[in-house]
Amino acid sequence: MKGLFVVARREIRSYFDSPVGYVVLTLFLLLSGWFFSNSLFLQGVASVRTLFDMTVVLFMFFVPAITMGTFAEERRAGTIELLLTLPVRDWQVIAGKLLAAFGLLMTAIVLTLVYVATVANLGDIDGGATFGGYLGMALLGLACASIGIFASSLTRNQIVAFIIAFVIIFVLFMLDKVTIFVPGSLAGVLQFLSLDFHYQNLLRGVVDTRDLIYFASVVLLSSLLTAYHLSKRPE
């Protein structure tokens, strides 16, 4: 278990030893702040709903950017060989990297609590929906990060890793928006497979086990696929 945290600590440090961490945090806060103040000042709505709605789109770009280096860069530089010949299990490495990416995302998410505090000062805040929103953002971030890490394990090229992760997340996001084009029986399936569908459920402030199971499955499946691919020791 210790190996997991050692790997995670190194990853977090490398986010903040390089510009990645700062750029991600700054841009994320800048964009989410813009959406938030837009609705606050231009529409006169004291709500963090826009923040939650925009998060999916922001994550679609930010999460692949955070995770694109996780394995692709280790493979390119060959450091993967040293890492995987140290006494840690592959899954600890994967989980450690996931934890680090999740940690960076959570830092960004926690900083948006400023908006919640602002709204709470101006008027009543919907506690349930806000809690659901933050839980949703965390789970969505975790799911996207696990997808991004899987994409990163597939290639030695960070840009390719970014694009693969972006496409997977985009498709999972769009699935419940194309249901009108497919027969009813398939529509239900597509809807259930959609990231956004489950995220929107959580935004309503209702924590349903099905949604939790969905996010857990995405994380588990991506991580297993990553582990499977790594076990073949790609060059």
Added chain:
Amino acid sequence: MINVDRLTKTFGLERAVDDISFEVERGEVLGFLGPNGAGKSTTMRVLTCYLPPSAGSVSINGLDVTTDSLAIRRLIGYLPESTPLYPDMTVRDYLRFVAAIREMSPGDERTRIAYVVDVCGLTGVLSKRIETLSKGYRQRVGLAQAMLHDPEILILDEPTSGLDPNQIVEIRDLVKSLGEEKTVILSTHILPEVEASCDRVLIINRGKIVADGSPESLQARFQGDQRLLFGVEGDGAGVEDVLRSFAGLSVLDHSVDGESSMFTLGLTGTNDVRPDLYRLAVENGWVLTELHREEARLEDVFRQLTSEKAYSRAKA
């Protein structure tokens, strides 16, 4: 200590390592010698549990690489080829990271880091980021990392590649001193290196072991015919006839260079005839300018065994 039994590793249709077996005793310094792409690195990657074997078995201290991989990795210190390191970390942070993953106690960590930093000469660069270091320093960081947990077995893949001659000598001396108590396996395609630091050499070509033995025994085995250089003052008139009459000796070449002449002599067998040649010169009143026996070098052994010709001969 290390037991490799009929190990085969294939990548698709390519057999990188083809049915090799060997054993390494505790305290032995073993050199893997072979041309590029011979299967040295692949063998090392199997030993370090990075790649699983396709067939055959590898056990270290009675532990099997496929089932006890974690325990084996704790025993081994490994320096992969081309020394991959995290460029954005400082040397100190990197060593601490390795110590943490190896679950060393804080006390151990401090003393061992101090030790490897001292032995590998890293004191001046501890706070520098690895990306700013020269190739030689990176190599030393890689070595420090491999030695950090005082492993029983060190596996070093081309530890001296990219170093300057002084650094090569330093690393060789280090390997030699490590070999006094540790088991060391190192790979190289530089011949003087194995002669300088290895007790035993495995020559690998196209995934197969083509020779196994001490550097001296390999040289002896492949010695075959000797060559001698024999120089006398004057134009060497009459000398050739006398030499020809000497038992077993043949004159391969005769050249005159100004005041002296030089003979290249061939001799079958390994007996040393230099004292006889000296006496011959004294008896005939020749003034000797050169008397030299050319040793069969490991380089010749290597060439003989790994050339295309040797490969096709072995196949036929």
